[in-house]
Amino acid sequence: MASGRLALYAKIIDAAILVLLAIFFVGFLTYDYSLFGLDEGPIHLPHEWHEYFELLPWIIFGLLLVDIYIKYRKVGSLRGLVTKHWLDILMTALIPLLMPLKFMKVAYKLFKALKATKSGFKMAQKIKKMAALFKSSH
Numbered sequence: 001m002a003s004g005r006l007a008l009y010a011k012i013i014d015a016a017i018l019v020l021l022a023i024f025f026v027g028f029l030t031y032d033y034s035l036f037g038l039d040e041g042p043i044h045l046p047h048e049w050h051e052y053f054e055l056l057p058w059i060i061f062g063l064l065l066v067d068i069y070i071k072y073r074k075v076g077s078l079r080g081l082v083t084k085h086w087l088d089i090l091m092t093a094l095i096p097l098l099m100p101l102k103f104m105k106v107a108y109k110l111f112k113a114l115k116a117t118k119s120g121f122k123m124a125q126k127i128k129k130m131a132a133l134f135k136s137s138h
Helices: 003-031 047-075 078-084 086-101 103-137
Strands: none
Touching: 003 047, 047 078, 047 086, 078 086
């Protein structure tokens, strides 16, 4: 394949992945809004479409595999691919590992724990500050 054609294919794949990720995010806001702490989804789509949104990560995964193959063809060696595009490989490998676990639920719980820790830390700082003020006024 000519280098120009590979570059064109890479651009097409990148655009397709970007569009599919945007659609996936819309579906995520529609069907998994509770993970964002919302009582109701900000976007309303028919419930029958939910199964299509469940397929999107796997379609994106397939396109990412094609993208890695194109990058491999451009680089010309497996070592060069791993050296130059290791993050792409890692992110692609994580999709099949994390999607069945609904990784966003885990991330949301982690976010809530970090937020609670941050709030506790801020409260401790305020108490310490108020105690210092109280001591200095007496």
